[in-house]
Amino acid sequence: MKQDQxxxxxxxxxxxxxxxxxxxxxxxxxxxxxxxxTHLLGIVERELRDRPDFDASERETLRGLTNAADGESEIDALCRALRAGDLDDRWDEAMAAVMRSVELKMEVVRPSALERPDRGGKSR
Structure with missing residues (x-):
């Protein structure tokens, strides 16, 4: 049962x-x-607040890159495609998708790691 605010x-x-x-x-x-x-509670807080959006973003990014079978996770489809060499001619696109996936995970686990002092803020 979903609770009120x-x-x-x-x-x-x-x-x-x-x-x-x-x-x-x-x-x-x-x-x-x-x-x-407090660090762990921060992770839980971001996980509860942001993870559904991040999961959807990750799935969308990887779905455009792979042909995931029904019921197959997009990450599994990416691994399968990489092992099979299906993305060899789309390497830059595959790397960008993997980097986006890692960035989304870091937004939950340790967002400060995405900050770049030389750029005055986040890498995005």
Whole structure:
């Protein structure tokens, strides 16, 4: 049963914010544990909030590149096509799709890794 607001990602974000506020009130050993916990809660928050859109974007990108069979995941179809050499003449397009897939995953796991100091922000 779907609950009324707030959404799950908002609840996780609230807990993460609360825990981050405790950082200055605990000793150094526990502060590290707190940083790990808040990092993991950030991943969960982004996963709940953004993953459906990212999954759809990834599927759309890979669907245009592969001929996934009914019930076959687009990633499996990409792997099959790469192993078979079906994308050898479309290598740039295949690499762009793979890079987009990795970028979408990094947006959930560690978005700061996508920042480029030389460009003043995100790589996109």
């Amino acid at each position: 707030p959404a799950a990602h908002d609840l996780v974000g609230t807990v993460r914010d609360y825990l981050e506020g405790l950082a200055g009130k605990i000793d150094e050993t526990h502060r590290f544990d707190l940083r790990v916990a």
